[in-house]
Amino acid sequence: MADASAEGRPDYTTCMGWLAQFADSELNRLEKPPALAAHMTSEAWRALSFGHGLIQVARLIERQVDTDFARPAGLSVAGFRIVSALKLNGPQAPSQLADQLGLTRASVTSSLDTLERDRLVVRAPQPDDGRRLLITLTPEGDSVIEDFLKWLSDQPEQEWFESLTRDELVVLDHLLRKAGAQRPPESQARHTVKRRPPRRRGETNSS
Known part of the structure; x- marks a missing residue:
């Protein structure tokens, strides 16, 4: 070019x-x-x-982040993603974390229990609504992300994107950000597949 x-x-x-x-x-x-x-x-x-x-x-x-960093640091994949999201986007409600990360509410709650036990996050009532919780990263949690960034800086990019040129990475980065920001309108009808009824024992497919 x-x-x-x-x-x-x-x-x-x-x-x-x-x-x-x-x-x-x-x-x-x-x-x-x-x-x-x-x-x-x-x-x-x-x-x-x-x-x-x-x-x-x-x-x-x-898989590599989980094996080489998260597990040695005592974190589950979900826990690491939650800590990362709090570092990037600031304090959030549990429901916001679930929606942002594509996790179930139960998974977020379980992960927060562990993270709070390990003093990586704190749960407190929201200032404008005491009935809702706000999750905040602690200094210890922040240090986990700092350790991750140091680990990441030592990882050669070739391991993940060795087949791409620098120009291709620029394009890929732009397209992924654009696709990730896309959200369908709330009014748009969503097509979902109906759940198949459970097959009875001995039942075979009919052609």
């Missing part, structure tokens, strides 16, 4: 131009498996493939 910012990184226009060329040359070659050809459009298949790829990368990173 010819254009670059003062820091040596490609500007937004250059990145988007590269992405358009990549989409024309690569994504159009992404064919649906024959078994799915009759069940979804090409656009739906690409979205499914992209989402699956994101999940794979996220699990790879989460």
Whole structure:
């Protein structure tokens, strides 16, 4: 790429131009498996493939963070995510943490019990509503994040993104932030699949 910012990184226009060329040359070659050809459009298949790829990368990173940092630090994955969210976004209600992290209320409550026992967070009534709790990170909890950042700075990026160039990482970062900020309107109807009735013993599929 010819254009670059003062820091040596490609500007937004250059990145988007590269992405358009990549989409024309690569994504159009992404064919649906024959078994799915009759069940979804090409656009739906690409979205499914992209989402699956994101999940794979996220699990790879989460697994390494859990194995090499969180567990040695005495944290569960959920506990580490809660501490990280409090560091990034400040004090929050338990329900906010559950919604933000995609955790159940029960999982958040259980994790908060452990974090509070270990003096990493404190629970206190909200100033404007004493019936609701506000979760705040303690100095000890803050030090956990500082330790994590030191650990993270020692991890070579190649382990997670070795197949991507610097320019590609810039584009990926932008697209992930854009996708993560997307929220469907409250009025938009959501399509959910009905739960299948439990199969009785000895029952077989009917064709």
